[in-house]
Amino acid sequence: MRRPNPSHWCGSGPPLAVLCALVGALSALAACEAPSSPPSDLVSKGREIFFNETFKGNGRTCGTCHPAQNNLALDPAFIATLPPTDPLFVAEFNPDLKKNFENPKLMRQFGLILENLDGFGDLENMFVMRGVPHVLAMRTSVNSNQGPRTGWSGDGAPGDGSLRSFATGAVIQHFTKTLNRVAGVDFRLPTEEELDAIEAFTLSLGRQQDLTLPLRLKGTVPKRGQEIFLDNRLGKCNLCHSNAGATANFGGGNIGNANFNTGVENLPDQPADLTGERNPPDDGFGRPGDGTFNTPPLVEAADTGPFFHNNAIETIEGAVAFYDGEAFNNSPAGRVLAAADPNQVGIELDGTQIVAIAAFLRVINALENIRQSLELLESSAEKDFARRKEARELLKRAVSETQDSIKVLDGGGLHPAAVAHLQKAKELAEKAACSFFRRHDLTQQAIDEQRNARAQLIEAS
């Protein structure tokens, strides 16, 4: 998902002029618009904090690294759209944070953020460079039989290690004004109420439950991809990504989110290493680490690359292909899979099979985008004239989701008919966001186009 530019939506020339005239004519009606009421429930309070609260730090908010307009994640393409004054780049303009706070080169080129997960005693040498994971579908992914797992290695939160406590650690690591990291001077710590609200908001994002595979997919290649994904003798994906989620099930019941050493750190030619910048190995969970990282959900994967904790791989096809490679098959996790296989094979896939699994992942991502778009469009349609500002905001988010679904399908050469419907849906939602009188009608048409697109991807249930 890329940052939508509202100025592009409303076009230029006569339609814009007409709109401007209408704006003038209707300016008197502005007073009728309901004032933006203060957040009333925990989720909206959490949203407000997540995107606007700086905790008296360096200017960053949670949304700096988890921007709403980019699937709550960072990638180099999105970073390139930000102005140089964006607080993400604070290490470039705050002299106190110039050294040992971020690596601007690796941030801009690969979307990597600096973390001192093994302590702050040796800032020159003890750090890791990690990507920013999306925070969608957390309700389905954060729990394990051993307790909550947060961040890339499952140990991202101080205190009790819970998702609720995560923000406290993030403020200390990423929001500080200086490297002294003194609470009450360089930042303030989130209050108990704020932690409750941020947790509630985070848990509200994206899917609230896992899929139940297999889905009745249309399209030869994605369908085959699903079969391979679910085949415990071939793809073996479903063992650790049950129902394309973030939990493991080896046949004895779901064990929740789990940590594995899959050998990502042993990949050759990792992009960040190729730059010659300092990039110490990441030892994963614990201090010192044991080399394991936790399992991310896959439904949201195709539009939230780059992939893995170190953003080592750019495409979803490349991410699937990783499991066919030596780094994985020689890893502790790969060896365990091989030991359980009748032919002592870890994961061995051919090019067509890799692409098929990726096609499946692209389609389920697009289906999730459509689900979210429909939710946003329907919610927007319910808003009356007095709440048109909220309606427009929902429409913008629906446009972003639709752009995502177009991108993930188009990128895999999948379902062109669905893409055409999604293009129409996007245009209609953009028009709706700019329309004073036809918003409801255009939104309804966008809903219909989304449904048409979905019908191209999956059999009606």
Added chain:
Amino acid sequence: MLKRYLRLAIVIVLLGGALEASGQQATEMFIPIGQSPGLSGKGSLIGTLESVDPGKRMVTISSSSGAQTVGITDRTLIWLDRSQQKQPNQNGAINDLQKGRKVEVKLRKGEPKAVAEWIKVQVSP
């Protein structure tokens, strides 16, 4: 096949799945005594150092719930809480555990005796 994967499940649980979820220690160091989220007042011990025995590597902490003796191991992290002086917190050592100082202790889970995972000790202005 099922048996194989059940065996696999056991191996994986032994390899990584059984990792006990725990709070991140790195940023914990900068959280003042009594403010650790979800922990202070619930899962940690806050009180005053009543006695320190560096030889036996034991400290006794008196709190509102009484006195408790806690062991210190090589893995125990000791941090100096200097937040009251608006100074950065620092790594400390067993010598910094002095009678009368305020401390917060997180106990290591799964140990037969009370052993500290970390101790924050307040350094007076």
